[in-house]
Amino acid sequence: MSEPQTSVEQPSHDEFAALLEESLANVALEEGTVVKGTVVGIEKDVAVIDVGLKTEGRVALKEFGATAKSEDFNVGDIVDVYLERVENALGEAVLSREKARREESWVRLEEKYKNNERVEGMIFNRVKGGFTVDLDGAVAFLPGSQVDIRPVRDVSPLMNVPQPFQILKMDRRRGNIVVSRRSVLEEHRAEKRSEIVGRLEEGQVIEGVVKNITDYGAFIDLGGIDGLLHVTDMAWRRVSHPSEIVNVGDTVKVQIIRINTESQRISLGIKQLEADPWEGIASKYPVGARFQGTVTNITDYGAFVELEPGVEGLIHISEMSWTKKNVHPGKIISTSQQVEVQVLEVDAEKRRISLGLKQTQENPWSAFAESHPAGTEIEGEIRNITEFGLFIGLEGGIDGMVHLSDLDWNKSGEEALKDYKKGEMAKAVVLEADAEKERISLGIKQLGGDPFEGEPGAEKLKKGARVTCEVTDVKDGGLDVKLVDFDLPAFVRRADLSRERSEQRPDRFGVGEKFDAVITQFDPKNRKVNVSIKALEIAEEKEAVAQYGSTDSGASLGDILGAALNKAGDGDEAPAEEEAKPKKKTKAAAKAEEKAEDKAEETADESAEETKDEASDESSETDK
Known part of the structure; x- marks a missing residue:
């Protein structure tokens, strides 16, 4: 007899939900992480992926790659996806393949960045x-x-x-x-450069390709590493721009000059492959020799002249012209011009040659000095007027200078300078010609000679000489006058206008009025002349007393002169023989005459001493 079958109780709906929640809770799925999923279906361009949640998620195929197609995926394939949300409004899981790939990449990249x-x-x-x-x-x-x-x-x-x-x-x-x-x-380049540099040596000759050209040189590709061919190492001659020697793409043979192992820089040269033209330069271009050259470059300080390819010399601006001193070299010579130059100095060590252009031409300063010794009279145009004198144009394009002090004997330099204008012709005398210093001194006042030294009649110009004066200016302290016969300025002090104090008034004279006077001071060194009317009156009185007798009786000079004239008139009827005989003086007359002479001498001496003292006290008036 069979046993009766036992029935299994099915869980209720609530119990099933609880069991599902429990199973899901055991799954370690977190939002924002990368999880593995299984492809459970392919719908057109979308892949359905199960990651173990209540529902599947959908991921566009394009997130798997720009060329991804549905044929590339099979049901059951395992893929990594990024869980954005466990469940959306539709109850589906939100997944992303692109974000998953990004997260994976970040992890790998961080590891590589760290290492x-x-x-x-x-x-x-x-x-x-x-x-x-x-x-x-x-x-x-x-x-x-x-x-x-x-x-x-x-x-x-x-x-x-x-x-x-x-x-x-x-x-x-x-x-x-x-x-x-x-x-x-x-x-990568550094590794390659190190490898190439290790195979190169200084002095080695190799071929390279011109990669780039700049203003200062050209970069040559030596097979993975660049070397610099500087413009100064392209040729022995002057090179204005590297393009004159090389072009981009040219294959050139160069010599390695220097290798810097630290910076891995390589310096190259082309001119080093040719003979150095500066070898034995001093014997090829001796000092003083003249050569033909071509002007290659002009600067503010001079011009460079090529004597041969690779050999240049400098003509300094000071060696270009004898006469043009303050002009730009470009106004004297031009680029590419053929010129004759003279070697002035050679420095083989510094590779420098100093040249001169003016040395190949006649020195106008020397020529003028030889043909115009001191004292020669010249005539030229006034080329310039400065605060210290005139510049007169001379033969050979040079100038001579007339200093202010050599313009006029009597006027001040500033006053005399006003009489001249630029462009006018002027005559002068050569005072000194110094060819070495390139300086010619001229004088205008020397044309007429110094009235103090050698003018006709200058031997009369001494203290005590009688002169004729003409008033040129009336001042409170005296008169400015001109010596008529000598054209010299002089001065009459107020105290020297007359013996009488009442007549010592300058305003009683007028400009242009003439009178005679005596020179009381004559100083050629300081060019000072003082004259005195008072001294002339004293001298005349002394002469009269000496000739006509004493003035002890109180008679004036006029009385003495009148008596003398009357006496001379009374003797008109005397025989000629008696007039010829000298009259015999009485003892009283002789004594009176001697006494009168002594007194006149004392009076003249006192007046002269007084004049001398007053002249010393008022010497400042004389300077005026």
């Missing part, structure tokens, strides 16, 4: 300031300055091409990654 390793990516888009790079799901920014070692105009050949990059900066919280392609290239 300073390169990463691989593709430039896929251009943005402001640079480009975006796909690093296997993670998007990074490539600044424009980090694309290449040198600026790149066309980046299209680099787009969508897998290539290495170096991570410069990562910020996972902001989702920011900055990469560089340039650092990879520089590192």
Whole structure:
């Protein structure tokens, strides 16, 4: 007899839900993490993926790659997806393959960034300031300055091409990654340069290709490393621009001059492959010899002349012309002009040759000095008037100078300068011609001679001489006068206008009035002349007393002269024989005459001493 079957109780709906919740709770699934899922179906362009939740999630096929298709997936394939939400409003799990790939990439990239390793990516888009790079799901920014070692105009050949990059900066919280392609290239170039530099030696001759040309030289590609061919090492001659010697793309033979192992810089030269034209330069161009050359360059301080290819000399501006001193060299010679020059100095060590242009021409200063000794009279145009004199044009294009002190004997230099104008013709006398100092001194006042030294009649100009004066100015302290016969200025002090104090008034004279006087001071060195009317009156009285007798009786000079005239009239009837005989003086007359002479001498001496003292006290008036 069979046993009766026991019935199994089926769980209720609530019990089933509780069991499901319990099973789900045991699954460690968290939002925001990458989980593994199984492809359970393919619907058009969407893959249905089960990650072990209540419902499946849907992921677009394009998230698996830009070229992904439904044929690439099979039911049962295991894929990594990113769980954004366990359940959305429709009760489905929200999954993302793209975010899963990004999370995976971030983990790998952070590890490589930590170890300073390169990463691989593709430039896929251009943005402001640079480009975006796909690093296997993670998007990074490539600044424009980090694309290449040198600026790149066309980046299209680099787009969508897998290539290495170096991570410069990562910020996972902001989702920011900055990469560089340039650092990879520089590192690669440095490795290659080190390898190439290790094979090169100074003095080695190699071939290279002109890669780039600048104002200061050309860069030569030596097969992976660039060397600089400086413009000064291109040729022994002067090179204005490197393009005169090489062009981009030319293959040139160069010599390695220097290798800097630290900076890995290589200096190259072409002229070193040729003979140095400066060898034995002193014997080829001895000092004093003359040569023909070509003007290659003109500067503010002179001009360079090529004597032969690679050998240039400098004509300093001071050696260009005997007469043109303050002009630009370009106004004397021009570039490419053929000129004759004289070697002045050779410095083989410094590779310098000093040349002279004016030395090949006649020195006008020497020629003038030889043909115009001191004292020669010349005539020329007044070329310039300065505060210290005149410049007169002379033969040979040179100038002579008339100093202010050599313009006029009697006028001051500033006053005499007003009598001349630029462009007028003027005569002068050569005072000194110094060819070595290139200086010619002229004088205008010397044309007439110094009235103090050698004018006709100058032997009369001495103290005590009688002269005729003409009033030129009336002053409170006296009179400015001119010696008529000598054309010299002189001065009459107020005290010297008369013996009588009442007559010592300058205002009683007028300009142009003439009178006689006696010179009381004659100083040729300081060019001073003082005259006195008073001294003349005293001298005349002395002569009269000496001739006609004493004035002890109180008679005036006029009385004495009148008596003398009357006596002479009474004797008109005397025989001629008696007039011829000398009259015999009585003892009284002789004594009176002697006494009168003594008194006259004392009076004259006192007046002269008084005049001398007054002249000393008022010497300042004389200067006026």
